[in-house]
Amino acid sequence: MIRKMGVSKNGEVSVTTHPEYDRASEVKAFDDTKDGVKGLADSGVTKIPRIFHNLQSLDESEKDSASGSTQVSVPSVDFAGVGEDPSRRKVVVEKIREASETWGFFQVVNHGIPLSVLEEMKNGVRRFYEQDPEVKRELYTRDPLRPLVYNSNFDLYSSPSANWRDTFFCFMAPHPPKPQDLPSVCRDILVEYTKQVMKLGSELFELLSEALGLNPNHLNDIGCNEGLVVACHCYPACPEPELTMGATKHADDGFITVLLQDHIGGLQVLHENRWVDVSPVPGALVINIGDLLQLITNDKFKSVEHRVVANRVGPRVSVASFFSTSLQPSSNLYGPIKDLVSEDNPPKYREITVHDYVAYSLARSLVGTSPLPHFRIG
Ligand SMILES: O=C(O)CCC(=O)C(=O)O
Numbered sequence: 461m462i463r464k465m466g467v468s469k470n471g472e473v474s475v476t477t478h479p480e481y482d483r484a485s486e487v488k489a490f491d492d493t494k495d496g497v498k499g500l501a502d503s504g505v506t507k508i509p510r511i512f513h514n515l516q517s518l519d520e521s522e523k524d525s526a527s528g529s530t531q532v533s534v535p536s537v538d539f540a541g542v543g544e545d546p547s548r549r550k551v552v553v554e555k556i557r558e559a560s561e562t563w564g565f566f567q568v569v570n571h572g573i574p575l576s577v578l579e580e581m582k583n584g585v586r587r588f589y590e591q592d593p594e595v596k597r598e599l600y601t602r603d604p605l606r607p608l609v610y611n612s613n614f615d616l617y618s619s620p621s622a623n624w625r626d627t628f629f630c631f632m633a634p635h636p637p638k639p640q641d642l643p644s645v646c647r648d649i650l651v652e653y654t655k656q657v658m659k660l661g662s663e664l665f666e667l668l669s670e671a672l673g674l675n676p677n678h679l680n681d682i683g684c685n686e687g688l689v690v691a692c693h694c695y696p697a698c699p700e701p702e703l704t705m706g707a708t709k710h711a712d713d714g715f716i717t718v719l720l721q722d723h724i725g726g727l728q729v730l731h732e733n734r735w736v737d738v739s740p741v742p743g744a745l746v747i748n749i750g751d752l753l754q755l756i757t758n759d760k761f762k763s764v765e766h767r768v769v770a771n772r773v774g775p776r777v778s779v780a781s782f783f784s785t786s787l788q789p790s791s792n793l794y795g796p797i798k799d800l801v802s803e804d805n806p807p808k809y810r811e812i813t814v815h816d817y818v819a820y821s822l823a824r825s826l827v828g829t830s831p832l833p834h835f836r837i838g
């Protein structure tokens with residue numbers, strides 16, 4: 461039996477029991493369909509399979525959910541004029557500093573990526589998932605070394621509950637894939653979007669460097685903008701959204717993430733122990749600080765937990781661009797930046813390669829808490 465204990469508002473203790481089931485074989489059967497969550501949703505299921513039930517997230521939402529009832533919202537920053545007007549730039553740098561220290565998240569408008577590119581990128585993701593199941597099955601894989609990896613739940617076999625989401629991802633930099641390795645329905649836009657996100661990334665790292673009081677080129681010079689993994693998510697409509705999650709709470713392990721989301725919503729960030737909606741803003745991109753940037757800033761900037769709730773409406777699509785060389789071989793060592801530490805603020809972390817950090821982070825995804833403390837000194 462799997463037991464879950466809950467305490468109701470009037471203090472009564474209740475225990476819900478779930479009959480034992482052979483989870484491993486249900487997981488395997490789902491994976492073997494190679495049709496993902498989208499396949500389940502398209503088949504018209506009215507109840508979600510047990511492998512998606514997430515009792516922990518139910519507890520969490522009872523405890524923390526404040527979305528809707530709270531006035532606070534993720535800071536928004538307007539990049540208009542940031543390259544030309546020094547006084548505008550100062551204002552923007554200050555906003556980014558404040559947001560990176562307190563929220564770990566901010567939304568950017570007037571970031572320079574044309575709206576048409578954002579729209580076409582979302583359409584390209586929709587076209588990918590709308591392809592015939594037979595076409596997609598050919599691309600479905602658990603081999604992380606393929607140039608294009610498409611599957612449902614990268615951690616399907618290790619996580620306690622599956623998320624209501626499918627993903628395809630690709631390592632776009634520093635070694636771009638051959639065009640023929642990208643899906644034909646979104647090949648051109650993936651290449652164009654990557655080009656634009658890489659340019660925006662370099663600008664963000666300049667602004668973040670300035671926000672840290674460093675030379676504007678510092679973060680780019682140490683290679684923060686070198687690697688890019690682009691993950692394209694699909695969150696199909698869910699018939700029982702209260703029983704599962706689109707994405708369970710996590711923090712991103714790279715330097716920063718640039719997220720493009722559609723109009724549906726569902727992303728939430730943990731702020732002062734409450735879940736706050738990251739509401740879709742037309743034309744905006746969501747930027748968040750990852751673990752590695754927290755590490756090299758010696759905890760000045762925060763890598764903050766976030767999640768995506770499941771929704772009756774869908775499919776929702778999003779594109780997460782992670783600035784990280786991820787599991788690609790790397791020899792650069794990253795530790796707290798020398799200029800940011802002092803006698804009063806000694807380094808809190810030891811040095812590590814991106815590869816080793818990401819490998820450790822993936823290996824412990826089961827635990828569900830940040831891998832950062834493992835690299836702390838003392
Ligand atoms: O789809 C989203 O809104 C968020 C995705 C995300 O957090 C991630 O890919 O790490």
Ligand SMILES: [Fe+2]
Nearest residue numbers: 710711712766
């Ligand atoms: Fe994330």
